[in-house]
Amino acid sequence: MQTRPLRARTLQLNGAGLRPWHPRSFSLCRRPPCRAVVSLTSSAMDYSLLKQLLDQVEAYEQHQQGSHSTSNKLARFAAWLHAQAVLTPAAHEPHPDEMHRSHETVEVQISKLVVFMNRYARVYSRLALAGTPLLTIDDFAYLASLYRAQPLSKTELITRNVHEKASGTEVIKRLLANGLIAEQAHATDRRRKQLSVTPEGHAVLRQVVGRMTQASQLVAGDLNAEERQQLLYLLQRLDRFHLPIFLAPRPESFAELLQQWEPLRAAAAPEQ
Known part of the structure; x- marks a missing residue:
């Protein structure tokens, strides 16, 4: 039985800041856009998860710049990523307090x-x-x-x-x-x-x-x-x-408090 030769496929990773993978040394460079050369044994491979992850890395970097934070630790990124997850709660019986919370934002x-x-x-x-x-x-x-x-x-x-x-x-x-x-x-x-x-x-x-x-x-x-x-x-x-x-310094009224700080909150808040 004749074996099929491995086929090389090129994956374009735009703006990710990754360096191209060498098939042997996996040497990296830092200038995007860049290409990751991957040897594949199958005809197709799904990179959708990797693309989502790169999008999240870009969003995290923008968030760090907006909040003037300099921390790039993996643990902080993981916590931030977990906080972004939209969890769909499983169907359950209403809690007694939910009747009172239904009108609350x-x-x-x-x-x-x-x-x-x-x-x-x-x-x-x-x-x-x-x-x-x-x-x-x-x-x-x-x-x-x-x-x-x-x-x-x-x-x-x-x-x-x-x-x-x-x-x-x-x-x-x-x-x-x-x-x-x-x-x-x-x-x-x-x-x-x-x-x-x-x-x-x-x-x-x-x-x-x-x-x-x-x-x-x-x-x-x-x-x-x-x-x-x-x-x-x-x-x-x-x-x-x-x-x-x-x-x-303490504002004289609640209206003054909102006038001073609400624009900053609104500017920093993510889009709804």
Whole structure:
């Protein structure tokens, strides 16, 4: 039986930034457009998946440029790609709450569920902190963030925890009153005060950090590792959008807030 010789086929990959594959060395070049020379044993081969992947790579690069991000790590691309997937939910019986959600937009549901998640986390954390001088998750967050970056001024500590000044000041007062943090003059500017964690505060942190880690695991719920990475990616994107708004001078009204920031949101949002 006579064997058929292998036939070479050329695949054009426009704008992909790939280098042509040599049949032996697979040497690559970086100047698109380029050609990948592939030896085939069959008369036809489906490259539709590869084409889709290249389109997604191009879209990801455009997204990175638009968001001024410089990260090109494969893990971040994988998380971004997963976030773009349009999943068609399987047919199921309506959940009791779906009757109430039917008139809500996606954005309303996102806002509501973010608030709910904050409440769940506060309940779990309050139980984890029971029997300690730390009353709320904010007390723990301030103490932990100060320990990692001490010394800090009051303003710096409040800003790190994305808190209103009045609310943050109350948290700091509680920590000072319980002797978990201390206030001292700045090393070079005696007019400024700085905060640091006391030995008592460090001991409390060691006491509760294990339970707070378990509370964080509970907050992540039954999401698998891939879903947790996807959620983290989306939350980090939202944080990058909202933090500059929070740190900017406060507008006088909601109308002024929308006038200042809504055009930026609309420009960054993907086409519907």
